[in-house]
Amino acid sequence: MMEYGRPRLAVSSCLLGEPVRHNGGHCRSRFLTEALTPFVDWVAICPEMELGLGAPRETLRLERSPDGPRLMTRESRRDLTAAMAELAAGRAGTLQVDGYIFKAKSPSCGIRGIPLYAGDIAVDRRNRGLFADVVIRAHPLLPVEDDGRLHDAVLREAFVERVFAHARLRELVRGGPRPGDLVAFHARHKMQLLAHSPAGYQQAGRLVSQAGARDRAELMDDYSLVFRRTLAVRSSIGRNVNVLQHCLGMVSDRLDPARRADLAEVIRSYQRREVALSVPLALLRHHALGAAATYVQEQTYFAPYPERLGLRNHIAGV
Template identity: 55%
Template sequence: MIDGDTAAEPGGQEGARPRIGVSSCLLGEPVRYNGGHCRHRFLTDGLGPYVEWVPVCPEDEIGLGVPRETLHLERAGAGGEAAPRVVGAKSGADRTDRLAAVADAHRADLDSLDGYVLKNKSPSCGLFGLPVFSDGKRVDGKGRGAFARRLVELHPELPAEEEGRLSDAGLRDHFVERVFAHARLRELFAPGWRPRDLVAFHARHKLQLMAHSPDAYRALGRVTAGAGRGDPARVEAEYRGGFRRALALKTTPGRHVNTLQHAFGMVSGLLDDARRHDMLASIEAYRAGEVPLTVPAALIRHHCAAEGVAWAAEQTYLAPFPAGLGLRNSLVRG
């Protein structure tokens, strides 16, 4: 865990340090059923310096001990409609309700989290594709761990991923982007926030919201415009929900190109022909899958800084997370 309340971002931005729940074994804690761990280097060495971890091991927390009996998902009932139960592979002891209750026990922490990373293939923490058994035979491959299921029920808009899926560059970039955006949103709505704070926040996130959903950007703009006249609690709830849902939508190379072109249009009049050509060429190279998103984004930031264009330094789209994470570097085609 890294102490401190803020984390520096590129371009001089300061933001709240994200608080991320995590399966304890992924940080190297020896709490696996066999006494081992599954230390994930991107989490500990890459993301770790920029976030505050909130580790939880549901199986250890309910007192199963280390080492312990392995668990698996067992289909409950003939129809298969009920959620599978988590049972001991040898004893058949049902651990489902106690594992799910761990999420409720941590509800105070969950309310202040900006994301969660769970151990894949775990009957307590797995989010996707767990095998489900009945009478010793595999009957389904779409199970979800008991703790993970309850976690998602309690916080359906919380960014949550399995560590195995973080090897996919697109999923990893999207998850980290959402986590840092949620942290900034949490910081915005600290007690005593003012309508002008929301106006400034919305302006900073203009391009980022447009890249995910232009419709959501416009809808949130209407919420922002009425913030000074509406009930603060209602305004906060509407903006929180709309912002989180917008960032949950996956963007596309085409949306990125449109957003980059919008940013270019806001500064092109200040540039000479050579620099305009460079910026447009970098956007087209990104569209063609020849360079990663970091190239046109960095070029826009560079030229805006040279011309003293203040808005670029504030746009979260151009620096959604610390540059030291080395993300947004995969090649894609629009």
Template identity: 55%
Template sequence: MDLAPLDPVVPRVAVSGCLLGEPVRYNAGHCRSRFLTQNLEPYVEWVSVCPEMEIGLGAPRPSLRLVGREGGDLRLVTRDGSADHTDAMVELADRRAAQLADLDGWVLKSRSPSCGPRGVTRHLENGNPADRRSRGVFAGRIMDALPATPVEEEGRLNDPVLREHFVERIFAQARLRALFEGGWKGRDLVAFHSAHKLQILAHDPARYRLLGRVVAAAGARPPDELRAEYTDLFAAAFAVRPKRGRHVNALQHVFGPMSERLDDARRHDITGIIDAYARGEVPLQVPMTLLRHHARGEDIAYLQAQTYFQPYPADLPIGA
């Protein structure tokens, strides 16, 4: 197959149903997320999950909590201690992880004793809160079973930096899934990697080098082995949130192939803008826009194909 890495993709993302406005909370209410349901929804395929409903608790229902000693197994019990739902929740999580292993990401309800990916309150046997360092039972099993899959909570998506990082990751995962779902060959992986090189470099230079070595040996390795190693490294690279210095490095790699085609005035403009970004005087979009303009103007196909310039749909209102 000849898969164009920039072909449109639709990420498949699991989401806690209450965040979509479904009345499945313990009080039969919901926690509808504006960003998820208005901004992101037109661009993704949601797979709604509600662990409590799926193990038959219904809504409304008695509220739940995590109970146990630090470092020990935590139990998911009703607030009054009359029922323990840990085993049912573990069995459901393991089953859903197997069923949904091909998803591109998860968005789960924050602080939930079932769904919270982090910062969930642990209680002592006497009912007193002990700390807020635990994961929900369902979320923890999912994250352990699917370590390469991006998992985020809706509360952190209110942070514009974390929000953009998560969106970038799920679209990268979706493009990789599209590649491997087809009848791909080594040359298709080479083309895919070539289009993502600068984006990967901005996230994780060390894994950028490792991925390059994997791709260089693409023709000499069994496809399943190649796919597994590339997938793990690719996901791990994108899990690293890029910082300003790494973006500067990637921008300079963009500038390199085009510099010889430009006159001194344009070269000076570009280096000046990159330096201004490095000092924090202009946002990243300023040097990105300038470099993309010159890549198009000089018809540099390699640069025009880079996902670094458009990691997700341009009209997705990421900052709203």
């Protein structure tokens, strides 16, 4: 049975239903609170509340200045920039999570498209919220999304996949892995890495080949960096097809011609965007079980997160 690890996810508190919004309300996300909650541990954060602003409170916005964006209260004109930056730096310095879900459109927590004002005119809408910006700069490879983008099936699946992979890596590192542990971990993740970046897959493989010959801590640091960088590259239909065909090749000599032809046709159907990725994956996994193809069965690519989440049932569009 596939082991997933239990991710630790930072999240804007309002998305879990906490009444911390400027109007005293919340923005509870059903996906987070109903679908994800059974599988993750939440680290709820509301920077405005941590600054002591309370709820309800005066609204904030980013304003242009010669020294960069300033976080200002709209009516009383309080400048919260320094206080928020200090809070964010402190949080970023102690943050030990596998991903972060921010509240969209927030001048503190938004990760994109936040307006910058000059007077009452929005002169730039390409900014990040002040708190989010500090955290993301401190952790550039941390999987991050906002609640708005998680409505997109492709983005949601990509984010959750990375989060669970980061959690498995964290568990490996925490255990003080021996060379054999790293080799086994990498063997299970080969197809998943290949689906994201063939170059990253090769680089990770070269590092693993040095297990037992290099300092363990140094090697683990290098491998962790390559692992995270590789998964940060978006998978594509073409790379998925490459992996599917690779896996088909591993089991094809144990299949009769009709079943080989059926699998090949289903892979082509996925390539033509006629079926979801879950369809060829389910068939390959079924035939790998029948053929006792242990290597294929154990690949995290086939089940990168709990199947109950059902995140691969969409027709890919990229």
